[in-house]
Amino acid sequence: MIKVIHMKVNGKQVELGVDDRECLTDTLRNRLGLTSVKKGCEAGECGACTVLIDGKATNSCIYLSMWAEGREIVTVEGIKGENENLHPVQQAFVDEAAIQCGFCTPGLILTAVEIVGSGKKYTRDELRKLISGHLCRCTGYENILNAVEKVAGL
Amino acid sequence: MGIKSNVIRLDAVEKVTGAAKYTEDLIPANALVGKTLHSTIANGEVVAIDIEEALKVPGVVDIVTCFDVPNHKYATCGHPFSLDPSHADVKNKTILTSRVRYYGDEIAAVVAEDHLAAQKALEKIKVEYKVFEPVLTPEAAVESGNDLHSLSPRNELARMDFQITPDGKVDFYKGEFSTDPHIGGHKDLKGTKFYVPPQQHCHIENICCFAYISDRKIVIVTPNQATHTLRRNVAEAVGLPIGNIRIVKPYMGGGFGNKQDTYYEPLAAFLTMRLGGRCISFTMSREETFVNSRTRHAMDLWSAVSVNDKGRITKKGLRINSYSGAYGSNGHAITAYAVTNYFQLYPALEKQVGESATVYTTMPSAAAMRGYGIPQVDFAMECQMDDIAMEHGWDPVEFRRKNMMEKGFLDPFDRFHCASNGLEECLDKGCEMIDWKERRKAYDEFNKKSAGIKKGVGMALFAYKTGVYPIQLETASCRILLNEDGSVQVQVSATELGQGSDTVFAQMVSEVTTIPEDKVFVIGKQDTDTSPHDAGAYASRQTYVSGSAVKQTAEILRQKILNRAALLYNEDEEKLNLTYEHVVAADGTVLGSIADVALKIQYINDIKIDSEHITAESTYTMRNNAFSFGASFVDLEVDVSIGKIKINRVVAVHDSGTILNPQLASAQVHGGVAMGLGYALSEQMLFDGKTGKMLNDNLLDYKIPTSMDIPPIEVAFIETYEPTGPFGNKALGEPPLIPQAPAVRNAVLHATGVGINSLPLTSDHLIRAFSKAGLIE
Numbered sequence: 001m002i003k004v005i006h007m008k009v010n011g012k013q014v015e016l017g018v019d020d021r022e023c024l025t026d027t028l029r030n031r032l033g034l035t036s037v038k039k040g041c042e043a044g045e046c047g048a049c050t051v052l053i054d055g056k057a058t059n060s061c062i063y064l065s066m067w068a069e070g071r072e073i074v075t076v077e078g079i080k081g082e083n084e085n086l087h088p089v090q091q092a093f094v095d096e097a098a099i100q101c102g103f104c105t106p107g108l109i110l111t112a113v114e115i116v117g118s119g120k121k122y123t124r125d126e127l128r129k130l131i132s133g134h135l136c137r138c139t140g141y142e143n144i145l146n147a148v149e150k151v152a153g154l
Numbered sequence: 155m156g157i158k159s160n161v162i163r164l165d166a167v168e169k170v171t172g173a174a175k176y177t178e179d180l181i182p183a184n185a186l187v188g189k190t191l192h193s194t195i196a197n198g199e200v201v202a203i204d205i206e207e208a209l210k211v212p213g214v215v216d217i218v219t220c221f222d223v224p225n226h227k228y229a230t231c232g233h234p235f236s237l238d239p240s241h242a243d244v245k246n247k248t249i250l251t252s253r254v255r256y257y258g259d260e261i262a263a264v265v266a267e268d269h270l271a272a273q274k275a276l277e278k279i280k281v282e283y284k285v286f287e288p289v290l291t292p293e294a295a296v297e298s299g300n301d302l303h304s305l306s307p308r309n310e311l312a313r314m315d316f317q318i319t320p321d322g323k324v325d326f327y328k329g330e331f332s333t334d335p336h337i338g339g340h341k342d343l344k345g346t347k348f349y350v351p352p353q354q355h356c357h358i359e360n361i362c363c364f365a366y367i368s369d370r371k372i373v374i375v376t377p378n379q380a381t382h383t384l385r386r387n388v389a390e391a392v393g394l395p396i397g398n399i400r401i402v403k404p405y406m407g408g409g410f411g412n413k414q415d416t417y418y419e420p421l422a423a424f425l426t427m428r429l430g431g432r433c434i435s436f437t438m439s440r441e442e443t444f445v446n447s448r449t450r451h452a453m454d455l456w457s458a459v460s461v462n463d464k465g466r467i468t469k470k471g472l473r474i475n476s477y478s479g480a481y482g483s484n485g486h487a488i489t490a491y492a493v494t495n496y497f498q499l500y501p502a503l504e505k506q507v508g509e510s511a512t513v514y515t516t517m518p519s520a521a522a523m524r525g526y527g528i529p530q531v532d533f534a535m536e537c538q539m540d541d542i543a544m545e546h547g548w549d550p551v552e553f554r555r556k557n558m559m560e561k562g563f564l565d566p567f568d569r570f571h572c573a574s575n576g577l578e579e580c581l582d583k584g585c586e587m588i589d590w591k592e593r594r595k596a597y598d599e600f601n602k603k604s605a606g607i608k609k610g611v612g613m614a615l616f617a618y619k620t621g622v623y624p625i626q627l628e629t630a631s632c633r634i635l636l637n638e639d640g641s642v643q644v645q646v647s648a649t650e651l652g653q654g655s656d657t658v659f660a661q662m663v664s665e666v667t668t669i670p671e672d673k674v675f676v677i678g679k680q681d682t683d684t685s686p687h688d689a690g691a692y693a694s695r696q697t698y699v700s701g702s703a704v705k706q707t708a709e710i711l712r713q714k715i716l717n718r719a720a721l722l723y724n725e726d727e728e729k730l731n732l733t734y735e736h737v738v739a740a741d742g743t744v745l746g747s748i749a750d751v752a753l754k755i756q757y758i759n760d761i762k763i764d765s766e767h768i769t770a771e772s773t774y775t776m777r778n779n780a781f782s783f784g785a786s787f788v789d790l791e792v793d794v795s796i797g798k799i800k801i802n803r804v805v806a807v808h809d810s811g812t813i814l815n816p817q818l819a820s821a822q823v824h825g826g827v828a829m830g831l832g833y834a835l836s837e838q839m840l841f842d843g844k845t846g847k848m849l850n851d852n853l854l855d856y857k858i859p860t861s862m863d864i865p866p867i868e869v870a871f872i873e874t875y876e877p878t879g880p881f882g883n884k885a886l887g888e889p890p891l892i893p894q895a896p897a898v899r900n901a902v903l904h905a906t907g908v909g910i911n912s913l914p915l916t917s918d919h920l921i922r923a924f925s926k927a928g929l930i931e
Contacts, residue, residue: 045854137410139828141864
């Protein structure tokens with residue numbers, strides 16, 4: 001059944017009719033065109049569909065869109081700073097060559113944004129654990145850790 | 155900038171902002187959804203299919219079964235076309251099949267308005283089967299009396315058997331399928347058995363495509379590594395000329411060889427033809443990608459090595475029985491690569507015998523995956539090198555030094571000479587970085603006192619060819635278009651799939667033309683209608699073969715710019731040069747910029763000089779090959795009682811010739827090491843013996859490494875100069891994976907004294923081995 005939900009997506013208030021069985025990944029991709037939200041497993045295993053929900057990195061593929069009512073959603077399309085500058089996390093990923101195929105990148109960046117948002121600094125081992133919900137098959141995580149360490153490392 | 159610099163990936167910003175569009179992101183909103191019906195038996199025949207109830211599901215547009223599709227046999231693998239029919243790829247696939255050859259084979263397809271309707275319809279299709287037993291090993295397949303493919307009696311797809319004479323001549327013969335440890339029946343070549351399981355690529359983007367008809371062509375958008383080969387495969391499958399097919403490749407979410415193959419593109423093409431050109435999409439789930447795409451070949455290997463008292467290898471024998479799966483996309487090519495590699499890295503002085511078989515099994519089809527058969531053979535070869543060293547009390551590194559390939563080596567199979575070889579330096583550097591001698595000694599001491607925790611350092615080498623010449627042709631093309639502002643578009647069909655080839659091509663163009671990379675626009679979206687021909691992204695060939703085409707084309711462009719400048723400025727072409735995007739005369743006078751030349755020659759309205767859009771295009775035929783080399787050194791500890799390995803360090807040292815972009819090159823090594831550690835420690839596709847169904851077809855149960863599983867990876871490059879490469883470079887993309895599994899296994903051997911000859915080294919596997927060896931009760 002179609003239900004109307006209200007949420008803030010990348011700073012903008014939206015009102016949408018969604019299927020009450022629909023997951024947030026599909027809503028963001030198909031109804032709002034936010035295709036950075038990737039589908040790698042649709043079972044909460046790979047982390048490619050991660051978005052920030054009220055600031056918390058969440059697998060959107062196992063999150064019903066209905067649950068997003070009244071919440072604030074952020075995807076990588078929405079994290080650029082003023083004057084269209086890259087977010088420091090995005091810039092760190094670029095500078096550290098933390099990107100290869102790029103499919104896991106948006107999700108990892110959002111987890112890193114959450115980590116940075118905590119205001120705390122972390123050891124490399126702590127960061128390993130914090131990003132471990134994301135599978136990346138290209139990079140061996142080495143440069144991703146370098147990038148995250150640059151913005152949130154001790 | 156140019157080569158040998160850390161140019162930022164051309165696509166980096168698009169990928170961090172979400173602007174990069176992958177295939178699934180481009181599916182039109184009104185596209186129909188296609189889904190396939192998978193068999194629920196592993197081996198048998200579809201006797202009848204009832205689609206009546208399924209057709210009644212609201213939203214269903216069309217259903218086709220294995221009895222409705224054309225019987226055109228086509229190949230799926232991404233090899234270039236061979237003019238020699240005896241070298242052609244095996245054509246054994248039809249769009250759907252009534253002869254079921256693995257659990258999950260495609261027997262029908264539903265087209266519906268949305269995913270849910272398609273799924274509901276699939277569930278209502280009734281299938282009647284004639285059921286045969288699954289065959290999950292080469293041995294079972296050969297003896298089953300039930301052939302999966304009529305042209306392959308006893309399920310043997312192909313064999314390659316040979317003996318190499320001491321003067322390097324290869325005598326081929328036709329051997330027999332065997333599991334006897336004696337290689338080729340030779341009493342003096344009794345092999346030790348090794349086993350490596352099937353591994354899946356697990357690129358995070360699943361297999362997907364969509365097709366529609368536009369401008370009288372079938373357009374297929376798909377993340378494919380070898381677009382021109384795919385075009386041919388689709389044309390053969392649907393029975394149309396290749397000019398009627400157009401393949402478009404957008405951004406690709408990883409491939410690792412899997413996306414070299416043909417999947418649902420022929421089915422989507424067939425359906426769009428049936429449905430008046432409407433757009434049909436197919437997006438495999440993760441579970442489907444596991445089962446219905448491709449895998450690394452599982453192999454049974456028997457390896458026999460004799461040495462003399464000087465530590466030189468005198469005799470070698472190897473047998474490989476390779477699990478090809480249901481269709482065996484790449485035929486025998488991968489197994490042949492593996493069996494020949496065994497006699498390349500460590501040639502023996504006297505006697506060398508190789509036997510190999512590729513056998514159809516009722517499993518997902520095995521095909522290309524990063525390393526193309528070499529990770530498998532390297533495991534057997536490098537494990538055995540350590541076992542021999544241990545048996546004789548030799549240092550594993552020094553034993554290898556005495557036997558490994560030297561510069562000038564003539565490959566007995568492909569008849570090319572090794573022209574650059576940094577193996578010695580790789581060993582030196584690796585030993586230095588891991589502190590080999592001290593660490594081995596210290597751990598020996600530690601292990602004497604420690605029963606629960608054991609520590610070890612192990613290593614392994616590899617040799618890997620660059621590209622596939624002369625087994626197949628090596629061809630690549632490039633087109634460069636100069637804009638009026640002095641910038642260029644570069645077109646290639648060597649696909650970018652994450653490895654960074656587009657960026658390195660831009661560096662090459664910059665190196666030759668002096669045009670900086672920010673003005674070099676490599677068109678990353680391949681389109682067979684407009685992109686010049688290339689055999690594709692595989693065999694670590696892009697920088698070597700396609701790079702040669704890019705360099706050659708950039709040189710043509712450079713010469714054209716100088717020639718037109720000579721006309722415009724009334725100078726002698728021979729005396730002009732390009733510096734920092736400017737044309738300069740012999741005396742150093744700056745005549746004008748490349749942009750000036752481009753603009754003037756384009757718009758000149760003159761009685762003598764013709765206007766011209768300066769472009770360059772060329773095809774490069776590579777008639778060479780080059781070995782890349784490297785070593786992995788692994789430092790680890792083993793908790794013996796629970797069979798747990800903790801890797802402390804991996805040192806990866808590579809000779810890939812000139813390193814064109816050190817930052818991206820290191821990143822390639824990181825990724826390869828991680829995938830190799832997955833192969834070593836946790837990855838294996840498991841099948842139910844009774845039904846043939848894959849048991850762990852998801853990312854929870856099939857364990858690829860997470861960030862918690864990967865140790866710090868230290869990378870070093872030994873930069874030799876490979877004279878046959880465009881800038882002294884040779885393969886790098888695949889090699890880093892190859893030596894990881896044997897290096898880990900050899901470190902476990904050093905730590906525990908137990909040599910384990912099958913992968914992966916999971917806890918249960920280790921516990922069994924340690925119990926057997928008496929380390930634990």
